[in-house]
Amino acid sequence: MRRDQRPTPLPVSVPRDPDVRSAARLVRRGPAAAVSLLALAALSLAAGPAAARDAAPRDTPLGSVTWRADLSAPTGDETNVSRADGVLRLRDHHVRPASARSPRGQAAVLLPVHELDRAVDRITPDVDVTLPAGSEVVVDVRGQDGLGKWTEWREASEGAPAVLPRAVTRVQTRILLVAAPDGAAPSVRSLSLSAELDVDAPRSVTAAASLTTTVYATREGLVGGTTANGHVITASDHFVALPSRRGLSPKGSAQYSVKVCGPVRCETAPVWDVGPWNTKDDYWNLSSARESFKDLPQGKPEAQAAYLEGYNGGLDGSGRRVLNPAGIDLADGTFYNVGLNNNGYVTVEYLWTGAGAATKSFPTWGADVNIRQQATSASTRVAQLAGPTTVRVQCQVHGQLVQSNGYSNDAWSYLPDYGGYISNIYIDNAAGWLPGVPTC
Template sequence: MGVRYAGGSLRLRADGVRPASADRGGAYGSAVLPVHDTGRTVHRVGVDLDAKTPRGTRVAVDVRGRDAGGAWTEWREAQAGSPALLPHAATAVQARVTLWGVDGDEAASPVVRDLRLTARSVPAAERAAPQQQQAAAFSATVYATREGLVGGTTANGHVIQPNDHFVALPSRRGLSPNGSGEYSVRVCGPARCETAPVWDVGPWNTHDDYWNPSSQREMWQDLPQGRPEAQAAYQDDYNGGADEFGRQVANPAGIDLADGTFYNVGLNNNGWVTVTYLWTDGGGTGSPQLNFSSYSTLSDGSNGPQVSAAQYLLNEQGFDAGTVDGAFGPNTASAVRAFQQSRGLSADGVVGRHTWAALLSAGSEPVLRQGDSGAAVERLQRSLTAALGRTVSTDGAFGPNTDDAVRDYQSSRGLGVDGIVGNGTWGALQAGR
């Protein structure tokens, strides 16, 4: 998003985007790299970065880990000589490279020439302090503002639509890849609650992960857990009443809501909401395991991790399946039927191949082709596994095998066979064809 790879280097595009919620001026771009299985348990990830950073530009490398159960840690920044300590042990790692440029000066773009990761285990005494275990995900009452900014671009590359559904939080640690709900919140307002993905960074700050225990926050470690810096600045003149950029804080906002989410929870003006940060339950993320070599038919009475995956995906699309507990009961069946009706499928409450394909592919529709990588490719690979009834490797890299699967799908559905995933192919998958 906002970057181009040419001549062996990664740099900002000439039309680089500017994140909507926390626009600080200057071009911006980010690339989420494919997942790498480590083959062993690791706790620390170091980086060796070869980059040119002209005056006023910078490059950041964030990493995260996935455990054997499929749960992701939050993102943590890794710097040369300062490896990132993951919140818990992982068996796979992923990197995100973010570039910031100078407004109106493409020549001043940072240039990334090489990036190498080193993942290793460390003695127990050197590991990151374990995240606090709790019976439920952490919740806080915070002030919400309406993001608006239709047509703008979020920090993960999503182009904001009218009546959109997502949120912005003031730290990149909980930023989901575009089209993903791996980091999601449950927002409860005056009328109802909604589960929405974190797709933007802001308001006010960009390093304020206030939902984490004070000792684990990026900044402002003297503030209590659950209190945004902007709220403390506005109410108590904390930091001289300013945010991290020195701007005077004009409201106590700790979350921005996209228009659809804002009005759906019952807000007509900015106001207080209760937010649950769903990835904070037990140190993983809000997303259960979604990648399987095959997808079983599920119905009332089914149990297990694939039921959890279906429940999570239903909730993410706004169909209330209740708690993600791996037990297929009446609430899940009702949500399945409502989802099926919305996609023009037979509303039988059974999650079969067609319903799986529609659920797994739901989200944005970026044009994908061989050579692409990232979360959208992984989502495509999952949905092809369900639609074709055969395993398509879910590694987030669009290589020859994925290209073959796309062409097979296009041919079997009467679509133009070109190996390019555009609106037609996404539309067929999302309709459960």
């Protein structure tokens, strides 16, 4: 649509569902006037704010953002960490995740969530470390999108930024310190992060349900040991271990959980440990997105392929001979509750892997149209559309009533590629409540 062309008048559309409040409340407020798009965007708040050009000048940067992590204060969610002068170190090189049965000591710090004033999907760390030979420092990041859903954790390094599967406006960082086999431990002096949004990156929001597959389960036991998220194991615990940090829940949370079905019943349990066998085998992901062992099909653990098919010479990722095909460890309480008396196969649903609603593409109109963190123009602007384009809509909600050129609409659409909401007034469609798009 040209800058000097006013939008096509939009008809009134009434929802069929009586429980939905004015699902397409588009009401003529008076005689329509021939107003340019820029004038429409500048309507005052008193007249009902438009979503475009109402909070910042056009040249306000929406590029990369940088912040420095505070490593000096305890976070309340850390394991085996000591601090001196703001430097992170391992407190005891004998402490290690129980399920992985690694000989190397490990410490972990979960930093507080960092709120951003823009949407991002690529995150790069700049970490100042001391690394004795054979030791490691790993920085993992994840993000929370505008619908409140967390991505999986992704490892990030200076030369290989973490690329998240969708745009986010809240970022959390986890620092992992791993001692060398001889006990020599690394230290971390500082950590800074930079993030940006790559709107041209390929996206994977689909209607696929959570992955469900059958894998071999073993009983973790190891009472008194410490899990990868810092939980001390008890005899009646209910949690599971999976062989990748990508689906590891923070201590005490169930943000990443599985539904395990055994011979007797099913149980939903959080992922609190990393193992068995591998630590970088996120087999529940598509082969193309898998961290390691990308030549294996989705749903097949590396240990299963190694034990039954001789994959990788029958060895796990650390070079150990695989002695069973386990793809999940069950804490004692979970193990017996689902009806197992011996190790055996169970059906597992990886509950966080469901992608939710499919997206539907629509054209937009207008210049410098703002994308908001919430469905109101008073919310933080997280991205901006410089001109007419095509956007992918995942869902829509009723939010702030927006008025332009004598028309009003309270519908806003969530754009997963931008991590925020756009007023439906700026979507070039005859219906104010978009057809075929579900409610968020």
